[in-house]
Amino acid sequence: MADNEMKAKLKDFICSTLGVEADVLEYDTELFGDSSIGLDSVDSLEIISYVDGEFGVDMTGVDKENFLSIDTIAAYITANK
């Protein structure tokens, strides 16, 4: 799967399931903590579950820095596919 297609899917998921507005979410926007998006650790569980189901990549127990942005999640998926 092309990198951009993967990122588009991740963005769609984050917007539709986690209630983030599409126009404020770029691929390098910080997702968690004090960022404008402000996802929390429960949201990261949803992302882990989605990535497992959609891309077959297990992100349980991986370091937080992999969840920084759509870019870093996509990079992890590509590296571990």
Next chain:
Amino acid sequence: MKVALITGASRGIGRACAVRLAKDGFTVVINYSRSEEEANKVLEQIRSDGGDGMIYKADVSDPAQVKQMVRDVDKKYGQIDVLVNNAGIVRDSYLLMMNNDDLDKCFDLNVKGYFYCAQQVGLKMFRRKQGVIINMSSVSGELALAGQSVYSAAKGAVNSLTRVLAKELGAKGIRVNAVAPGFIETEMINALSDEKKEEYLKEIPLGRFGKAEEVAAVVSMLTKDELSYITGQVITMDGGISL
């Protein structure tokens, strides 16, 4: 179709749970680590009762094997509805006689193994926002028996794990409970000396050891929609020994 994965299902309580859940209509995954012949016999019995399932060899104290097992089962059946974390060992000794290898083995299987399976199966259940996890604990998780510090500590950990996971996963439609049996007639109990058995029997108000099928009946109950308001509980079934 509903799918139940039962760890340590080649013998004893796990075996009884596999047979029972198959009768309840589940497709059953019989996990084992060494006893392949026994695991096959369990599957044969399930098939002769009109059910179905598969056997799967994996040492559940090894996270890589757990990951592979859960992946393979999910691929084959597309879902896991029930996990029974059951595989467990007893390593009894008085504190001053305890060896580190026994301590490690007991925690690796009875505690860490439960975490590994709950994490991997939980990941699959999370996607579908439904599922039931049942942890096989023991009355020893609460009751203090001299010589059982390692096993008791492990089962105490299982009880705590059960409560916390119930809280974490409840909002995602996943229920987590534990069953805490007293003395159940399995190889674990058969290995005791007659004197020890007599000693324990005197302490049990119902005057007998329990049967693996009776534990399986409680497990079956906890999978049912009718009882779906129960989560985070440790259900004791021990003939009254803990009273």
